[in-house]
Amino acid sequence: DIQMTQSPSSLSASVGDRVTITCRASQSISSYLNWYQQKPGKAPKLLIYAASSLQSGVPSRFSGSGSGTDFTLTISSLQPEDFATYYCQQSYNTLDLTFGGGTQVEIK
Amino acid sequence: QVQLVESGGGVVQPGRSLRLSCAASGFTFSSYGMHWVRQAPGKGLEWVAIIWYDGSNKYYADSVKGRFSISRDNSKNMLYLQMNSLRDEDTGVYYCARDVGSSSSSWYDPWGQGTLVTVSS
Numbered sequence: 546d547i548q549m550t551q552s553p554s555s556l557s558a559s560v561g562d563r564v565t566i567t568c569r570a571s572q573s574i575s576s577y578l579n580w581y582q583q584k585p586g587k588a589p590k591l592l593i594y595a596a597s598s599l600q601s602g603v604p605s606r607f608s609g610s611g612s613g614t615d616f617t618l619t620i621s622s623l624q625p626e627d628f629a630t631y632y633c634q635q636s637y638n639t640l641d642l643t644f645g646g647g648t649q650v651e652i653k
Numbered sequence: 654q655v656q657l658v659e660s661g662g663g664v665v666q667p668g669r670s671l672r673l674s675c676a677a678s679g680f681t682f683s684s685y686g687m688h689w690v691r692q693a694p695g696k697g698l699e700w701v702a703i704i705w706y707d708g709s710n711k712y713y714a715d716s717v718k719g720r721f722s723i724s725r726d727n728s729k730n731m732l733y734l735q736m737n738s739l740r741d742e743d744t745g746v747y748y749c750a751r752d753v754g755s756s757s758s759s760w761y762d763p764w765g766q767g768t769l770v771t772v773s774s
Contacts, residue, residue, distance in 0.1 A: 579760040581698075588748055588764035589698065595755075600762065632698055636758040640712045642688075642700040 547571055547635050551645035557653040564620040566648045568633035571614075577637035578616045580609055583647075584629045592631075593618065620650075628652055655679040655763055657749050662768030665739055675732035675749030675765055683707070683727035686752035688761060689734050691770075693745040702734065703752070703759075717743075739772045746770075 548571035558564050568578065576596040581589040591600045593609035596616060606621040620627055633645040661673040675687070689701040702713045702723040711723050722735040732749050746769050750761035 577758050581761075583698075588766055589761075590764070591760060591762040594760040595758065634698075634760070636754060636760060639754075639757070639759045640703070641714070642703075642759060644698040644700070647697045 546641060547574060547638055547643055549633055549635055549643050549645040551631075551633055551648050553648060554646060555649040555651060557651045558623050559653045560623055560625060562623045562653075564623050564627075564650060566618045566631055566633075566650075568611075568616045568618070568645050569614055570616075570635055570637075573613045574635045574637035576612045577635055578609070578611065579634045579636060580607075580618045581632045581634065582627075582629045583632065589632065623650070655751070657751065657763060657765035659747065659749055659765040659768035662747065662770045664771045664773060666774050667740060667772055669739055670735070670737045671739065671770060673734040673736065673747055673749075673768055673770070675734075677730045677732065677751070680751070682725075682730040686759070687723075687725060687732045688750045688752055688759070689723060689732075690748045690750055690761070690764070691743075691745045692748070692767075693742070696745070699745075701747070704732070736770070739770075741772050744770060744772045 550569045578596045580593040583589040597609045630647045630649045656678045658676045704711045704723045720738045724733045746767040748764045748767045750764045752759045754760045
């Protein structure tokens with residue numbers, strides 16, 4: 546199994562802050578890394594696929610980077626609607642897809 | 654619009670069975686692979702199963718292998734998850750999701766709203 550480790554598990558930030566979330570894979574996964582946003586009581590929503598491609602309709606303040614084992618999701622200027630939990634997912638092994646443990650972004 | 658709607662969740666005793674359904678609309682269902690993903694209460698996301706666009710291949714997480722079965726009916730735009738020998742640890746919200754990835758990768762869009770399965774005596 547490919548293990549995905551996110552850090553931090555939670556963070557507090559203010560509106561307008563730049564926020565960075567990290568995801569590390571237990572082995573190289575090239576650029577096969579996706580990011581999802583989940584709000585309480587709602588289904589996850591795709592933000593970024595293939596490490597750095599922005600899903601259609603997702604605001605440009607979201608960006609993704611990285612390859613190999615280390616990846617980053619950045620929110621350039623945090624907005625009120627961005628307070629949520631964020632998950633990374635590796636899709637290198639498409640027959641055993643795994644998610645990170647999640648990062649909860651809270652209001653400071 | 655593209656939509657996935659799950660149903661079939663509920664309270665079930667350990668060892669019993671349950672079948673979840675996912676109704677797809679707004680896209681050519683038979684062209685896409687489909688997944689089930691679950692989320693235990695207060696926990697993260699766990700991939701459960703995948704089925705190829707034509708139903709020719711199916712794969713499962715080790716935690717459900719031999720107990721769960723994924724299937725689809727492309728004539729009805731329906732996805733299913735048959736869950737047998739249910740355990741307490743199968744409790745959670747079950748989501749169906751469309752695979753819109755490439756030939757060598759997967760990513761999900763959209764997800765259904767989820768259906769809650771509670772395994773309890």
